[in-house]
Amino acid sequence: MSTYTETEPTFLAPVQTRSERFKSFEHADFAEVTGFEAEWKLTPVDRVRTLIDGELDGSPYPVLYPEVAGTTVEWIDRTDTRIGSAGQPEERAAANAWTAFEKALHIGVQGEVADALTVTRAQLGDTPRAAHVLITAAAQSRALVVLDSRGPAAVTENVEIILDEGADLTVVSLQEWDDDALHLSSQFARVGKDARLKHIVVSLGGAVVRVNPSTHLAGEGSEAELLGVYFADAHQHLEQRVYVHHDAPHSRSRVTYKGALNGDGARTVWVGDVLIGPRATGTDSYEQNRNLVLSEGTRADSIPNLEIETGDIVGAGHASATGRFDDEHLFYLQARGIPEDEARRLVVLGFLSEIVQRIGEPALEARLLEALVAELEGARTVAAS
Secondary structure (H helix, E strand, O other): OOOOOOOEEEEEOOOOOHHHHHOEEEHHHHHOOOOOOOOOOOOOOHHHHHHHHHEEEEOOOEEEOOOOOOOEEEEEEEOOOOOOOOOOOOHHHHHHHHOOEEEEEEEEEEEEEOOOOOEEEOOOOOEEEEEEEEEOOOOEEEEEEEEEEEOEEEEEEEEEEEOOOOOOEEEEEEEEOOOEEEHHHEEEEEEOOOOEEEEEEOOOOOOEEEEEEEEEEEEOOOOOEEEEHHHHHHHHEEEEEEEEEOOOOOOOEEEEEEEEEEEOOOOEEEEEEEEEEOOOOEEEEEEEEEEEEEOOOOOOEEEEEEEOOOOOOOEEEEEEEEOOOHHHHHHHHOOOOOOOHHHHHHOOOOOHHHHHHOOOHHHHHHHHHHHHHHHHHHHHHHHOO
């Protein structure tokens, strides 16, 4: 007599919620990237393969910064207990950086800091590199920190931002790399009770730039305002993947990213994930992405996502739009005697400058507006040729 045993098939269920994604500090724990994964399928993987899997220089690098009262800038050992407390890599490139870095650049904030602190990285070179930055804001502190990246680079990094109770911190991540630079950055923020984070991503330079800000609203009454502005030229890939996790009662978030695209092969990607957890009663959240297409041959992917695990919220929503230049705005300005080229410049600047003007530092805002004007001038030159 024979016995028949039916073996039940094994199914791999997809991850159902953003918070359930696999996390690890070790590069080897992640499967090889094929380019078909949800977190990689919109990225030019072959152009950044060396940062995902290659050997990286994890040594300290030159940084420039002014002496600003109430702040410290120092290199700390990777064994420092604060490292890893804001977040954990969710993909292979971030884990490669975490595995390889030797020391972390620590930027500390204490008390009311009157002047902006700008930390400039301009000498990273072309060698593939791993980096780690830790920004800490003490309880009840207030400051504006700018991480200014420029020059040549091939870098994958993790940035941790930790806000203690009642802290009010603005962090500007500025990417003005050389045209052939490669930059992958996973940025994790943990916001404590009654603390407020304003996080601003400005991406203008680089061949492939992918910045993934992830914010954990961990304390009751915590707040995050996540802003971004970007301008993609021909064959330039600029990508942002934003994640906000409401994990405490009465937390609030606002996400606004705006971008422009000009030139053949210009590509932007924006993915916005908001998760309102079961403990996050009284949450107020809204995210939006707007893209302005200035020429043929461009592509903008914009994907907002919203998960709600409690019904007791103030409100939640999302919006996304990608469109061409508004001819009505152009006609309005031309009807008042403004030449067409100048009218176009004014409309595009008006669209993008909304984000820049919310930084709160006049000198930096003026510099970025000049950079946007330069981008537009370059776009006009290409169109004329």
